[in-house]
Amino acid sequence: MESINDILKKNGLNITEGRKNILGLFLETNGALSHADIEKNTEVEFDRVTVYRTLQKFVESGIIHQIPTTDNTILYALCKDNCVAGHHHDEHVHFICNDCEKTTCLENVTVPTVTLPKGFKPTHSAMIVKGRCLDCNH
Amino acid sequence: MESINDILKKNGLNITEGRKNILGLFLETNGALSHADIEKNTEVEFDRVTVYRTLQKFVESGIIHQIPTTDNTILYALCKDNCVAGHHHDEHVHFICNDCEKTTCLENVTVPTVTLPKGFKPTHSAMIVKGRCLDCNH
DNA sequence: CGTTTATTTGCAACAATAGTGCAAAAACGA
DNA sequence: TCGTTTTTGCACTATTGTTGCAAATAAACG
Numbered sequence: 001m002e003s004i005n006d007i008l009k010k011n012g013l014n015i016t017e018g019r020k021n022i023l024g025l026f027l028e029t030n031g032a033l034s035h036a037d038i039e040k041n042t043e044v045e046f047d048r049v050t051v052y053r054t055l056q057k058f059v060e061s062g063i064i065h066q067i068p069t070t071d072n073t074i075l076y077a078l079c080k081d082n083c084v085a086g087h088h089h090d091e092h093v094h095f096i097c098n099d100c101e102k103t104t105c106l107e108n109v110t111v112p113t114v115t116l117p118k119g120f121k122p123t124h125s126a127m128i129v130k131g132r133c134l135d136c137n138h
Numbered sequence: 139m140e141s142i143n144d145i146l147k148k149n150g151l152n153i154t155e156g157r158k159n160i161l162g163l164f165l166e167t168n169g170a171l172s173h174a175d176i177e178k179n180t181e182v183e184f185d186r187v188t189v190y191r192t193l194q195k196f197v198e199s200g201i202i203h204q205i206p207t208t209d210n211t212i213l214y215a216l217c218k219d220n221c222v223a224g225h226h227h228d229e230h231v232h233f234i235c236n237d238c239e240k241t242t243c244l245e246n247v248t249v250p251t252v253t254l255p256k257g258f259k260p261t262h263s264a265m266i267v268k269g270r271c272l273d274c275n276h
Numbered sequence: 277c278g279t280t281t282a283t284t285t286g287c288a289a290c291a292a293t294a295g296t297g298c299a300a301a302a303a304c305g306a
Numbered sequence: 307t308c309g310t311t312t313t314t315g316c317a318c319t320a321t322t323g324t325t326g327c328a329a330a331t332a333a334a335c336g
Binding site: 014015016017035036048049052 | 321322323324325331332333
């Protein structure tokens with residue numbers, strides 16, 4: 001069982017109130033969080049700027065990754081185990097529920113490879129599936 | 139050859155300067171446009187608000203569709219032929235070039251179906267591929 | 277431990293991006 | 307052309323993201 005402090009240390013980050021708190025929020029949430037979610041739900045209030053910078057640090061060091069969305073929001077979710085700093089392995093499918101609006105990382109569903117027209121060289125793919133999630137299908 | 143006015147009429151929209159102009163911009167562009175692109179490139183200047191509302195109308199009536207992105211921008215692109223109002227058929231792959239930053243609709247590459255974990259019911263999928271596009275591969 | 281150094285935080289200010297209400301202007305239908 | 311409906315632009319407000327800088331905090335080291 002890995003403690004919050006261990007995770008921060010392992011990723012070369014200093015241990016601060018903000019980082020502990022925000023990382024904690026990710027750990028107790030299964031699903032993705034937006035900047036706004038985080039700002040509202042930390043135990044102590046943190047400055048908006050701190051949240052931005054913390055998220056930035058977390059992405060850089062490979063603790064969380066960004067999720068593409070169909071609207072204009074940015075979502076973040078924990079990387080499972082195997083992300084190395086600066087080199088994310090987030091090529092799994094993301095699921096957005098139409099009912100509860102929650103975004104879930106489907107860690108076990110990898111993004112399939114598609115054949116592109118001649119001349120297009122792919123480097124990275126992302127896939128979003130919308131529908132109704134496990135919880136909402138009761 | 140379908141004129142701009144025909145397209146607007148067919149989709150139940152009144153014909154106005156703004157709509158003609160913005161639709162024209164889409165027709166002469168192959169690729170996706172952001173709000174900012176549109177605001178900068180229309181022949182006459184339109185109010186920011188007008189652009190927002192025009193895009194909204196176009197999406198509602200099925201002339202254009204939104205494209206998911208990995209950053210926090212919203213992109214729009216023309217629907218080819220078969221979109222009915224409120225029911226888009228944009229299940230093709232979108233390609234974002236790392237060099238020129240342009241987004242291209244790969245109309246002929248359909249989003250593959252993935253098998254989801256038990257309990258997840260999909261209704262819609264989107265896929266984004268990043269890399270180097272036709273033009274930038276010289 | 278306490279002191280020094282480096283990092284992080286919060287504030288203030290700013291910039292860019294969205295959205296709303298309302299009156300004037302334009303488009304449509306007859 | 308006239309009356310009705312729709313669309314537009316302006317002013318205003320809200321939200322979101324960024325930057326510089328001084329104060330606060332964490333780490334490093336004796």
